[in-house]
Amino acid sequence: MPPPTPANDEAHQQLLNSLDISHVPKPFRNPHWKPSQRRNKNLKQIISEASRKEASVMATQANSGATTPGTSAVTDGTRTPAEGAAPNLSQATQNLSTLVLEKNARATFATGPAVTYTNIESAPSFNPAYKHRYCDITGLDGPYTDPKTRLRYHDKEIFKVIRSLAQGVPENYLEARGAHTILK
Amino acid sequence: MTITSVQTLLPGRIAANANEQRTEKPPPQLHTVQDFPFKGYHPPQPEGWQQSQAHPDTSAIVIDNGSHLVKAGWSFDKNPRFAIPPVMSRYRDRKLNRQCQFIGYDAYVDATTRGQLRNGFDPGSSVVGNWDVMEGVLDYLFLKLGVEGANGGVGRPILMTEPIANMPYSRKMMNEILFECYSAPSVAYGIDSLFSYRYNGGTDGLIVDSSHTSTHIIPVLNSKPMFSNTSRLNWGGLQSAEYLMKLMKLKYPTFPTRLTDAHMEELVHNHCYVSQDYDRELNGFLDWSGLEDRDRVIQYPFTEHIIQEKTEEELARIAERKKESGRRLQEQAAKMRLEKLVKKEQELEYWKDLQQTLANETKKEVRRILEAEDLKDEAALERLIRELEKSIKRSRNKDLGIEETEEQPEEMTFPLLDIPDDQLDEAGLKEKRHQRLMKSNVDARLRAKEEKEREKARVEEEERIDRETRENDFETWISKRRNNRQAILQRIKDRDRFTADLGNRKSLASQMRMKTLANLASDGPKKRRRGGDEDDFGANDDDWGVYRTVAVGEASDDEEEEDLNGMLDAVEKELLEYDPEFSESHTLAAQSDWKKSLVHAFLRGPWPFDPESQREAHQLHLNVERIRVPEVVFKPSIAGVDQAGLIEMAADIINQRYTNPADQARLLKDVFLTGGNTLFTGFDERFRQEVRGFLPIDALLNVRKASDPVFDAWKGAAQWASGGDFARSSVTRQEYLEKGSEYLKEHDLGNATW
Numbered sequence: 001m002p003p004p005t006p007a008n009d010e011a012h013q014q015l016l017n018s019l020d021i022s023h024v025p026k027p028f029r030n031p032h033w034k035p036s037q038r039r040n041k042n043l044k045q046i047i048s049e050a051s052r053k054e055a056s057v058m059a060t061q062a063n064s065g066a067t068t069p070g071t072s073a074v075t076d077g078t079r080t081p082a083e084g085a086a087p088n089l090s091q092a093t094q095n096l097s098t099l100v101l102e103k104n105a106r107a108t109f110a111t112g113p114a115v116t117y118t119n120i121e122s123a124p125s126f127n128p129a130y131k132h133r134y135c136d137i138t139g140l141d142g143p144y145t146d147p148k149t150r151l152r153y154h155d156k157e158i159f160k161v162i163r164s165l166a167q168g169v170p171e172n173y174l175e176a177r178g179a180h181t182i183l184k
Numbered sequence: 185m186t187i188t189s190v191q192t193l194l195p196g197r198i199a200a201n202a203n204e205q206r207t208e209k210p211p212p213q214l215h216t217v218q219d220f221p222f223k224g225y226h227p228p229q230p231e232g233w234q235q236s237q238a239h240p241d242t243s244a245i246v247i248d249n250g251s252h253l254v255k256a257g258w259s260f261d262k263n264p265r266f267a268i269p270p271v272m273s274r275y276r277d278r279k280l281n282r283q284c285q286f287i288g289y290d291a292y293v294d295a296t297t298r299g300q301l302r303n304g305f306d307p308g309s310s311v312v313g314n315w316d317v318m319e320g321v322l323d324y325l326f327l328k329l330g331v332e333g334a335n336g337g338v339g340r341p342i343l344m345t346e347p348i349a350n351m352p353y354s355r356k357m358m359n360e361i362l363f364e365c366y367s368a369p370s371v372a373y374g375i376d377s378l379f380s381y382r383y384n385g386g387t388d389g390l391i392v393d394s395s396h397t398s399t400h401i402i403p404v405l406n407s408k409p410m411f412s413n414t415s416r417l418n419w420g421g422l423q424s425a426e427y428l429m430k431l432m433k434l435k436y437p438t439f440p441t442r443l444t445d446a447h448m449e450e451l452v453h454n455h456c457y458v459s460q461d462y463d464r465e466l467n468g469f470l471d472w473s474g475l476e477d478r479d480r481v482i483q484y485p486f487t488e489h490i491i492q493e494k495t496e497e498e499l500a501r502i503a504e505r506k507k508e509s510g511r512r513l514q515e516q517a518a519k520m521r522l523e524k525l526v527k528k529e530q531e532l533e534y535w536k537d538l539q540q541t542l543a544n545e546t547k548k549e550v551r552r553i554l555e556a557e558d559l560k561d562e563a564a565l566e567r568l569i570r571e572l573e574k575s576i577k578r579s580r581n582k583d584l585g586i587e588e589t590e591e592q593p594e595e596m597t598f599p600l601l602d603i604p605d606d607q608l609d610e611a612g613l614k615e616k617r618h619q620r621l622m623k624s625n626v627d628a629r630l631r632a633k634e635e636k637e638r639e640k641a642r643v644e645e646e647e648r649i650d651r652e653t654r655e656n657d658f659e660t661w662i663s664k665r666r667n668n669r670q671a672i673l674q675r676i677k678d679r680d681r682f683t684a685d686l687g688n689r690k691s692l693a694s695q696m697r698m699k700t701l702a703n704l705a706s707d708g709p710k711k712r713r714r715g716g717d718e719d720d721f722g723a724n725d726d727d728w729g730v731y732r733t734v735a736v737g738e739a740s741d742d743e744e745e746e747d748l749n750g751m752l753d754a755v756e757k758e759l760l761e762y763d764p765e766f767s768e769s770h771t772l773a774a775q776s777d778w779k780k781s782l783v784h785a786f787l788r789g790p791w792p793f794d795p796e797s798q799r800e801a802h803q804l805h806l807n808v809e810r811i812r813v814p815e816v817v818f819k820p821s822i823a824g825v826d827q828a829g830l831i832e833m834a835a836d837i838i839n840q841r842y843t844n845p846a847d848q849a850r851l852l853k854d855v856f857l858t859g860g861n862t863l864f865t866g867f868d869e870r871f872r873q874e875v876r877g878f879l880p881i882d883a884l885l886n887v888r889k890a891s892d893p894v895f896d897a898w899k900g901a902a903q904w905a906s907g908g909d910f911a912r913s914s915v916t917r918q919e920y921l922e923k924g925s926e927y928l929k930e931h932d933l934g935n936a937t938w
Contacts, residue, residue, distance in 0.1 A: 012294065018225050019293055021324055022274070022285035028326050028333030033365040039315045039357055043306045046351045053352075115411045115936070117311075117349045120400075122415040122836075125828040130819050132463065138786045139431075139808040141467055157782050164684070169437070176430045178824015 047118055054116070136173045137161060150174060209476045209790045214483040214803075215454070217447045221269075222292040229265055230330025232258045236340060241369075244341040244905040245329065247322075248376055248898040249312075251305040252396035252421065252860060254288075255898040256325040259343070259905035264898045266328050270304035272320040273297040287324035292446075308422060310347040310397045311354055319361060326366070337367025341914055343905045345376040345897060348400055348414060350935055356925040363920045370914035374904065374933040376897035377402060378409055380858040380890050382933060383900030389854030390834065392871070394861035396421045399817055401833050403842070403851055407932055413841045415833045419817050419825055421861045424456070425449040427823050428813050432804060435787065440801060441484045451806060452813060455480045458866040459811040460873065462818070469808050470785040479789035479807045486802035518583070525579050532572045539565060561611065598623045654762065662763055669755045673772065676748050700734055814864045818874070830871070835878040852883055858890040858897070904933060 041049075125131065135142035135154035142152035146162050149170035153159050162170065174180040236243035236258060248255040248264070255264035268288025275296070277284050286297045304321055306313030331338050342362055346355065355373065362368045377393035377400060391402040391409075399417040403410040425448040432443055459465045469478060494502075542550050542562065550562070559565050600608070600616040601623065608616060654661045685691035721727050752772060759766040778784040778792060787793075789805045816823045817830050828836065834855075842848050855875065857868055872887040879885060890896045904910060913931035920927060930936050 015225065016284070016286075016293065019286055019290040020284045021287060021320075021327060022283045024327055026323055026327065026333075028331045028336070028338040028366055029323070030336040030365050030367050032336075035315065035319070035361075035365070040313060041353065042313050043309045043311050046311065046353045049353060050351055115349050115414065117347075117351055120349050120411075120414050120416045122417050122827045122833045124826050125821065125832055127828075127832055130829055130832060131821055132819070134466075134812075134822060137434075138470070138782070139466070139812040140470065141463070155782065161783055169434075172430075172434055176427070176434065176823065178826070 050116070051118070054114075136177060150179065212476065212479070212481040212789065212791055214481050216483055217450050220292040220298060220444070221289055221446055223289040225290075226266070226328060228328045228330050230332075232261065232265065233330035233332060235260065240340060242341075242906070242911070244343050244910065245326075245331070245338065246343045246898060246902045246905050247325065248345045248379075248901060250345070250376065250396060250897075251310045253894070254321055254325070255895065256329065257898065257902065258329070259902045259910075261902060262899070264895060264902075266325060267895075268321070268324070270317060270321050272302050272304070272317040273300040274302075274316075274320065275300045285320060287320050305397070308397060308418075308426075310395075311351060312358070315357055315361065318358075319365065322361070322366065335367070337369075339367075339369065341370045341372070341905075341910070342366075342368045343372045343374065343901055343910065343914075345379065345901060346373045346935065347398070348375055348377075348402070348416070348935065349411065352926050355928065359915075359920060359925045359927075363917055363925075368917065370911075370916045371920075372905075372910055372914040372931075373928065373935065374901060374931070375409070375935065376901075377858055378404070378933040379898075379900030379904060380893075380896040381856055381900070382407075383896045383903055384856065384858075384888075384890050386854055386856055388850040389856050390838070390851045392830065392834065392855060392857050392862070393859045394420060394817060394830070394857075395859035396861070397423070399830060399859070399861065401830075401837055403837055405847065405850060409932070411936060413837055415837060417817070417820065417825075417827050417830065417833060419820055419823075419827075420859075421449070421452065423823070424452050424813050424816065424861070427816060428452055428456075428809060431809055431812070436804065439804070440486075451482065451804075453863075455482075455806050456810050456814045456864060458814045458818075458864045458870045460866055460870055462811060462815050465811060466808065469811070470782055472779070472785070472790060475785060475790040475807070478810070479785075479805055480810065481789065482804040482806065483799070484802040484804070486798045488798045521579060521583065525576060525583075528572055528576050528579075532569065532576065535565065535569050535572065539569065563615075658762075662759075665755060665759055665763070669752065669759065672748060672752045672755060676752070679748065697734060700730060704730065704734070814867070817861065818870070831874045831878070834875055839878065849884065852879070852885050855885065855887040856890065857887065858893045860894050862889065862893050 133142045133145075133152050134140065135158060136151045137158050138154055140154040142154055144154075144159070145152050146159065149162060149165070151162050151170050151173055153162055165173075171180050242259075244259040246257055246259050246261075246264075249270075251270065253267045254270045255267045257264040257266070266288075271288065271291050273284075273286045273291035275284055276282070284297075286293060291297050291301055302314055302317050304312055304314050304317035312318050326333075326338060331340070333339055344358065344362075346358070350373075358373075359371065362371045376395075377391050380393070381389070381391050381404060386404065387407045388405050389403075391400070391404060393400045393402065397418075397420045399419055400414060402414045425445055428451060429443060429445065429448045432439070432448070538553070538557070539562075542553065542565075545553065554561065554565065557565075559568070598619040600612065600619050603612075603616070605613060605616070650661070682693055685693035686697070688694060756766075756771045760768070760771070778788075779790075784793070786807065787805060788800075789807065794800055812822065816825070819829050820827050821829075838848055838851055842851065855871075857871065862868070868887055868889050872885065875887070876885055892899070909931060913929050913934065915927055915929055928935065
């Protein structure tokens with residue numbers, strides 16, 4: 001890219017100024033808002049935290065009955081239908097251990113496991129028709145496998161190409177197919 | 185399962201006619217990619233805010249929080265006012281010494297901002313990973329929507345979309361931002377694909393939502409989503425672009441320009457399509473006929489190395505100058521030759537004079553004069569004069585341009601050789617020795633000549649025999665030639681393999697070489713082979729061959745290479761002449777022609793490739809990739825995703841999870857496609873055709889596509905936000921403060937709590 005001329009530069013700076021929103025007043029923001037420093041988490045962290053939480057909730061419910069299970073309404077704030085029923089105080093007087101048993105039974109048998117981000121992932125394929133083998137280089141039909149690099153290939157011309165690949169490249173091809181070796 | 189289609193097996197491309205004429209193709213149509221998606225300055229649109237002043241409690245800000253585009257507008261709008269990618273570029277400008285912040289397309293404005301680009305979503309997922317970016321995006325949207333706000337809040341209800349089975353943490357953070365940073369009076373969440381379905385008037389059916397980061401299948405009965413039977417495939421438009429990037433980097437490992445994700449996305453959008461019959465189309469994809477239409481050429485910007493084009497005049501001048509200098513040189517040479525000639529003539533004169541004077545002198549005087557001239561005797565003087573005469577004659581001829589005739593050397597006589605030594609005096613003996621030397625010289629020349637003639641006769645004889653065998657026993661002759669050709673080909677192959685193997689440290693060839701080297705280098709006491717005790721290296725000429733096996737590099741087998749190719753040419757020429765089954769297309773040159781090469785078709789399409797051309801070096805060719813990339817959603821194993829494909833997922837949900845035929849029929853009656861990844865040409869036809877494949881023959885199947893697979897989710901959300909359900913399903917600020925940040929109200933278009 002050629003270095004910008006001064007006139008060009010000025011126009012560009014003006015454009016930048018018009019696009020930049022850092023100095024625009026934002027009256028809709030709470031001036032006292034201080035975000036947490038460590039609020040950015042990646043998917044893996046979020047999932048592992050969520051599953052740990054689920055497991056611990058299950059354990060406490062199973063052992064102590066710390067939460068108050070109910071058949072119609074739960075008022076702990078995580079399960080609230082749109083209409084929001086009033087808390088049923090009479091529940092508290094029922095026998096806790098019976099309620100815990102009931103709840104556990106319901107959790108395991110009646111509705112099956114709860115729907116979470118992880119368990120709605122579709123299962124691996126079992127249909128052999130979808131396991132067709134394709135050439136790793138060209139994407140064409142790949143009936144052969146090179147025993148040395150484990151690459152699938154279409155014909156002898158592609159095989160020649162495979163054998164001429166530099167070190168490490170076959171691994172990249174395997175990676176595109178998710179068949180590479182991961183060293184841990 | 186019923187058989188619903190019959191496939192005929194087509195012969196593979198290998199069986200294609202070897203003699204097929206591969207004609208030249210017209211020059212390719214070039215496609216370009218946009219450098220970066222900067223879209224210029226967008227002014228804010230405050231009129232929406234003005235309009236919302238009338239009903240501040242029901243006019244909601246609707247945000248479809250997509251990982252590809254965040255769409256935003258008012259609930260009374262027909263279309264979203266803004267759609268931006270959820271990216272932010274924030275940095276401190278050192279020159280101006282202040283913080284800069286660019287959002288969405290604006291972040292692509294120049295190289296600095298692009299360098300600081302951050303994405304709001306966790307890579308490859310529909311989950312927000314960077315909340316600073318999310319905040320920036322919301323700031324930008326509220327600014328552009330003209331939100332004036334009051335008391336540090338947006339003052340309008342907010343409706344936002346979230347992924348299916350959103351994580352509690354994500355919702356918690358979003359709630360925190362919306363309620364605490366923007367002080368929203370109320371917030372509702374919903375699922376984008378359900379909004380899209382509602383907008384398109386669906387109540388019972390199967391939603392197939394293939395979007396930027398994931399593909400979902402959601403059964404809906406009585407307008408209620410069946411989350412427990414929902415399935416997700418972790419593949420969408422983003423993964424397609426990433427996959428294409430991987431393929432392109434492998435296909436063109438030395439591509440001179442940087443390939444960006446935005447380029448790949450554009451290529452996927454503009455050039456990829458869903459094949460109706462993948463395996464069949466795939467196998468013919470690189471066939472010569474029609475390849476120019478299937479192969480898309482993407483031209484990247486380049487600068488051609490300018491070769492100084494010289495004008496006619498300049499060329500003429502240069503030629504003239506060259507000729508001039510040549511002439512000058514010639515003149516100089518001629519002058520020098522003339523000078524030499526004159527000198528030689530003078531010398532000749534002098535010697536001739538001397539000879540004449542000698543004739544009249546006494547013997548003693550003669551010897552004295554000769555000695556003074558450094559000559560042995562009169563014979564020497566005579567030889568000298570003869571030599572000079574000859575050379576003068578030769579140079580005269582040359583000057584006059586007379587062709588030098590190979591003059592027969594006069595018959596030499598060696599009379600002295602037959603005379604015994606004792607009959608000669610000292611001078612005679614000397615002369616005899618000289619004559620013997622001359623004689624052996626002449627004899628050797630004669631012998632060489634004879635040898636040459638014999639060789640010629642031998643070759644002629646061989647040719648004659650060869651011709652005879654060809655005429656009398658053609659079969660043997662031709663098979664011999666063919667075998668010969670095969671052997672040469674094999675040798676060429678072996679040679680290539682050998683050189684290739686030497687590059688590989690672990691190959692047998694290089695290990696043998698290392699062994700030889702080690703043997704040569706070790707000079708300590710070696711185990712001698714039985715018998716020989718002393719070093720007899722070199723006794724056999726073949727011993728020196730060891731150095732040839734050790735040497736690596738081009739110099740070592742240069743001669744042989746020339747030889748092999750020459751031999752092959754000769755054999756192929758003969759075969760071409762006499763073998764009726766051997767045609768031009770069988771020669772090695774034709775076999776290795778780029779038009780025959782599958783790899784060439786794959787890399788460069790049906791056009792020749794000039795490695796010098798910068799233009800062609802900056803070209804990407806999309807061919808197989810055009811159907812290979814969108815195919816992954818049907819066959820995830822292609823890209824190594826260990827999940828069932830779209831069709832298998834749909835089949836599983838319909839056939840396995842709904843046993844009631846009535847439910848199945850209701851789902852099949854309305855299969856609804858939405859999301860940006862369904863925009864590929866042929867997606868719905870392929871889906872319809874393949875789903876048909878696992879259904880009973882009389883099943884009613886209706887597949888339809890959203891009227892706008894990208895924006896319908898927002899439109900549906902805006903529509904819903906204008907209705908009564910919205911207020912009932914919103915969490916108010918009061919409820920948030922009371923019940924915590926993970927509190928959610930369930931409704932038909934949103935996630936459920938569990």
